[in-house]
Amino acid sequence: MNMAFKSAHLSLKHTDKRIILVAGGAGFLGSHLCERLLQDGHEVVCVDDFSTGRMENLWHLLRFDTFSFIRHDIVASIDLPVDEIYNLACPASPPHYQADPIHTMKTCVFGSLNLLELAVHHQARIFQASTSEIYGDPQVHPQPEGYWGHVNSFGPRSCYDEGKRSAETLFHDFHLKYGVDIRIARIFNTYGPRMRPDDGRVISNFIVQALKGQDITVYGDGSQTRSFCYVDDLIEGFIRLMGSPSPIHTPVNLGNPGEFTVRDLAEQIIAMTGSSSKIVHKPLPVDDPRQRRPDITVAKRELNWEPTVALAEGLKSTAAYFERQLVRPSGELVEVA
Numbered sequence: 362m363n364m365a366f367k368s369a370h371l372s373l374k375h376t377d378k379r380i381i382l383v384a385g386g387a388g389f390l391g392s393h394l395c396e397r398l399l400q401d402g403h404e405v406v407c408v409d410d411f412s413t414g415r416m417e418n419l420w421h422l423l424r425f426d427t428f429s430f431i432r433h434d435i436v437a438s439i440d441l442p443v444d445e446i447y448n449l450a451c452p453a454s455p456p457h458y459q460a461d462p463i464h465t466m467k468t469c470v471f472g473s474l475n476l477l478e479l480a481v482h483h484q485a486r487i488f489q490a491s492t493s494e495i496y497g498d499p500q501v502h503p504q505p506e507g508y509w510g511h512v513n514s515f516g517p518r519s520c521y522d523e524g525k526r527s528a529e530t531l532f533h534d535f536h537l538k539y540g541v542d543i544r545i546a547r548i549f550n551t552y553g554p555r556m557r558p559d560d561g562r563v564i565s566n567f568i569v570q571a572l573k574g575q576d577i578t579v580y581g582d583g584s585q586t587r588s589f590c591y592v593d594d595l596i597e598g599f600i601r602l603m604g605s606p607s608p609i610h611t612p613v614n615l616g617n618p619g620e621f622t623v624r625d626l627a628e629q630i631i632a633m634t635g636s637s638s639k640i641v642h643k644p645l646p647v648d649d650p651r652q653r654r655p656d657i658t659v660a661k662r663e664l665n666w667e668p669t670v671a672l673a674e675g676l677k678s679t680a681a682y683f684e685r686q687l688v689r690p691s692g693e694l695v696e697v698a
């Protein structure tokens with residue numbers, strides 16, 4: 362474990378504010394979560410191996426003396442005094458999680474195991490960032506939590522899908538055996554500022570391509586669907602699920618039920634950015650799910666949560682973020698990978 366820049370506040374005793382470990386805190390969702398927890402007055406320790414996370418996602422948090430970070434791969438065990446743990450550590454974009462599938466699987470399984478053991482040790486409540494990929498290429502639409510899914514165990518997406526399924530099983534079993542207070546969010550496609558320009562997921566790809574006037578790469582015929590949730594809505598869902606006084610020890614879908622084809626999305630982004638980009642078609646990746654939309658009945662009932670940001674509005678602020686990342690004040694484009 363390498364300590365970086367600022368020391369973790371290891372000597373801090375529990376006070377009215379909680380000490381919260383955010384694994385994967387330097388990533389897209391993790392950095393928004395760290396920010397929210399700090400604003401809520403908590404002590405936050407971000408643990409990240411910076412494989413897809415970035416230091417620039419954390420710069421603005423260094424002004425909080427209640428924030429610290431540790432460079433650490435959760436595949437190895439870790440010990441810190443903590444009251445709560447959020448496990449977001451895992452590459453989420455298909456090209457990134459497929460780049461080293463064995464490490465993705467280890468992150469999901471050994472990483473979850475290590476953080477669950479930490480939760481047992483400190484009697485901490487623990488949150489798992491699970492995923493709609495649990496449902497694979499779903500044959501039930503929209504997907505309720507009770508659907509067991511349609512997942513290939515032997516393909517390029519399996520390291521992620523089966524890794525995340527195994528992690529849910531570990532959370533279930535630690536709850537049964539040790540009474541760990543678990544919370545599991547099944548997250549559907551979420552987007553927003555602080556995604557990497559080279560993240561590889563559809564919204565960041567299309568916005569970056571549109572801003573650069575490059576071809577928009579629609580995989581397949583673009584008739585496959587996804588439901589896109591804006592990051593602020595999702596983080597509110599995390600906080601409500603983790604803070605819920607009623608013990609919600611079963612998985613909860615968090616996502617925006619608005620459903621769009623990938624082709625719709627491409628056209629909407631071209632129109633919004635006023636881009637000269639043209640749509641081109643590339644081969645559909647193996648096992649790419651045909652359709653996806655969350656049934657959020659449970660989140661509405663148990664957390665009084667539902668998304669409030671419409672796709673058009675969320676895309677606008679995401680495009681503004683990428684514009685700041687990509688375009689110099691002179692109008693010149695900044696190169697990204």
Ligand code: NAD
Nearest residue numbers: 385387388389390410412413414434435449450451548551
């Ligand atoms: P991201 O790639 O931006 O963030 C993942 C973070 O985890 C990065 O900071 C990365 O460096 C870190 N990480 C990866 N492996 C690690 C390891 N072994 N040890 C320590 N740190 C490690 O992705 P994101 O979109 O912010 O996703 C965060 C979490 O939410 C992931 O667990 C992902 O599976 C889950 N999720 C995200 C979405 C989404 O649409 N964004 C959907 C479903 C699930």
Ligand code: UDP
Nearest residue numbers: 455561562563564566578579580585623649
């Ligand atoms: N996709 C696309 N062009 C891209 C990136 C993705 O058409 O440049 C498609 C992809 O094939 C999938 C959908 O967009 O059907 C969502 O892909 P993403 O990687 O964002 O998320 P996931 O497939 O994990 O839901």
